[in-house]
Amino acid sequence: MRAEATILPLELDRLRFEADGRRLIDDVDLVVARGGPTVLLGPNGAGKSLLLRLAHGLVAPTSGEVRWAIGGGETAGRKRHAMVFQKPVMLRRSVHDNLIHALAAAGFCRSDRAARADEALARFGLRDHAGRAARLLSGGEQQRLAVARAWSLDPEVLFLDEPTAHLDPSATRAIETMITTLRAEGRTLVMATHDLAQARRLAARVVFVLGGRVVEDAPAEVFFDNPATEAARAFLAGELVW
Amino acid sequence: MDEAVVSTFGFGLSDPALANLLQIVGLSLRVTLTALALAAVIGLPLGALIGISRFPGRKAVIIVVNALMGLPPVVVGLVVYLTLSRSGPLGALGLLFTPAAMVVAQTILIVPIVVALSRQTIEDLWGELGEHLRSLGLTDVAAVPTLLWEGRFALATALLAGFGRASAEVGSVIIVGGNIAGFTRTMTTTITLETSKGDLPLALALGGILICLTIALNAGAFAISRVGARHAG
Numbered sequence: 001m002r003a004e005a006t007i008l009p010l011e012l013d014r015l016r017f018e019a020d021g022r023r024l025i026d027d028v029d030l031v032v033a034r035g036g037p038t039v040l041l042g043p044n045g046a047g048k049s050l051l052l053r054l055a056h057g058l059v060a061p062t063s064g065e066v067r068w069a070i071g072g073g074e075t076a077g078r079k080r081h082a083m084v085f086q087k088p089v090m091l092r093r094s095v096h097d098n099l100i101h102a103l104a105a106a107g108f109c110r111s112d113r114a115a116r117a118d119e120a121l122a123r124f125g126l127r128d129h130a131g132r133a134a135r136l137l138s139g140g141e142q143q144r145l146a147v148a149r150a151w152s153l154d155p156e157v158l159f160l161d162e163p164t165a166h167l168d169p170s171a172t173r174a175i176e177t178m179i180t181t182l183r184a185e186g187r188t189l190v191m192a193t194h195d196l197a198q199a200r201r202l203a204a205r206v207v208f209v210l211g212g213r214v215v216e217d218a219p220a221e222v223f224f225d226n227p228a229t230e231a232a233r234a235f236l237a238g239e240l241v242w
Numbered sequence: 243m244d245e246a247v248v249s250t251f252g253f254g255l256s257d258p259a260l261a262n263l264l265q266i267v268g269l270s271l272r273v274t275l276t277a278l279a280l281a282a283v284i285g286l287p288l289g290a291l292i293g294i295s296r297f298p299g300r301k302a303v304i305i306v307v308n309a310l311m312g313l314p315p316v317v318v319g320l321v322v323y324l325t326l327s328r329s330g331p332l333g334a335l336g337l338l339f340t341p342a343a344m345v346v347a348q349t350i351l352i353v354p355i356v357v358a359l360s361r362q363t364i365e366d367l368w369g370e371l372g373e374h375l376r377s378l379g380l381t382d383v384a385a386v387p388t389l390l391w392e393g394r395f396a397l398a399t400a401l402l403a404g405f406g407r408a409s410a411e412v413g414s415v416i417i418v419g420g421n422i423a424g425f426t427r428t429m430t431t432t433i434t435l436e437t438s439k440g441d442l443p444l445a446l447a448l449g450g451i452l453i454c455l456t457i458a459l460n461a462g463a464f465a466i467s468r469v470g471a472r473h474a475g
């Protein structure tokens with residue numbers, strides 16, 4: 001990653017999202033500074049995906065604001081935050097062409113695209129699959145391509161929405177290794193999961209989300225060893241929380 | 243056209259008759275393919291835009307476009323006739339009873355099919371891919387080329403359906419083309435005329451060619467869906 005102007009910190013300011021008369025995100029305040037992975041933890045339907053989509057700008061909040069340190073999260077006219085979706089989105093073309101398309105859409109000039117795509121294929125072990133139809137890859141391979149594609153865009157902030165849901169243990173390990181590498185490159189990760197073991201392995205900070213609210217926000221060790229709220233304790237104990 | 247095909251459909255037509263037949267087939271294909279190209283250029287982007295945009299009255303637009311798919315060709319012919327006739331609003335162009343008039347009529351017949359089918363295809367794709375494309379920084383309109391390419395197999399089938407409708411219709415081209423020998427006589431209008439005159443060999447030969455065309459179109463649609471499945475999963 002190039003050293004240049006940073007889009008961080010990201011500030012979510014009294015963010016609220018309502019649909020069909022239901023308040024799905026309820027006055028969330030959150031600041032993400034440059035640093036280790038922030039993990040959004042919470043049960044199904046808590047609002048983790050919605051919070052990521054709001055932060056990434058895919059969904060407009062009912063009220064409140066998403067603020068980046070500079071220019072709406074862009075530097076030099078290019079968006080510096082990317083997202084990997086809970087369900088990988090693959091275009092009906094080859095693995096290589098999926099990368100090229102993303103690079104072109106994100107505004108990389110023609111001469112950069114091929115080199116970046118090749119680098120992404122090599123780094124994420126996809127070289128042998130370059131010519132295959134992306135939608136015919138296995139779930140784990142598709143998720144790997146989704147992460148590679150997001151990485152190729154050189155984001156400073158990467159939103160990951162349950163990147164290992166439905167993957168087997170070895171594919172999960174491969175994705176987690178990729179995530180650790182991204183962190184080591186100085187990228188700031190914001191990741192949603194309801195997998196406690198994974199949160200323990202990856203998180204530097206845990207944001208516990210419940211019913212569209214941030215119930216707890218603490219360094220990972222503190223959250224896991226000594227949760228402050230009854231709800232978090234129950235969640236960690238594997239008891240259902242609604 | 244090779245010998246075998248000629249002997250199958252020629253029904254012993256003499257050389258001038260054969261030349262006549264080939265001229266008719268050529269004009270038919272030229273008119274319909276031109277109309278199809280125009281309909282694609284107009285209909286694909288229009289269908290895509292309706293598919294991804296939200297505006298008041300959108301549902302009504304969709305219902306109207308779907309209804310226009312069943313537009314009776316004779317009515318289209320009548321409207322184009324009135325528009326292009328000497329006293330009509332576009333009479334000065336002098337297009338009535340020319341192949342250009344037939345192209346206009348067939349384009350009007352095909353556009354609703356292309357718009358309706360591409361709207362459905364693109365709307366489904368936008369639901370599936372929209373967030374990813376917006377995540378990459380594409381606005382709705384900038385995403386249209388990507389969506390059209392993603393829907394290429396379904397859209398090719400839609401174009402074949404449009405081609406099928408135009409090549410088989412007789413009502414509009416006979417009104418605006420006038421069925422002038424050697425100039426605006428198509429396969430369908432010739433069959434109409436020759437049958438009523440009792441010249442069955444030419445009518446039968448053209449009928450055979452139309453049936454083959456229909457079979458070829460369906461084979462094409464089938465092949466496209468097979469190729470599509472290999473790419474799209």
Ligand SMILES: Nc1ncnc2c1ncn2[C@@H]1O[C@H](COP(=O)(O)OP(=O)(O)OP(=O)(O)O)[C@@H](O)[C@H]1O
Pocket residue numbers: 019020024042043044045046047048049050051086192194
């Ligand atoms: N655009 C929307 N319109 C209406 N409701 C929505 C919308 N997006 C999400 N929801 C609802 O908001 C709630 C939270 O959804 P969200 O996907 O954020 O949960 P999650 O925490 O990611 O759950 P999971 O762990 O199952 O992925 C759900 O009840 C969902 O149905």
Ligand SMILES: [Mg+2]
Pocket residue numbers: 048049050086161162192
């Ligand atoms: Mg989710």
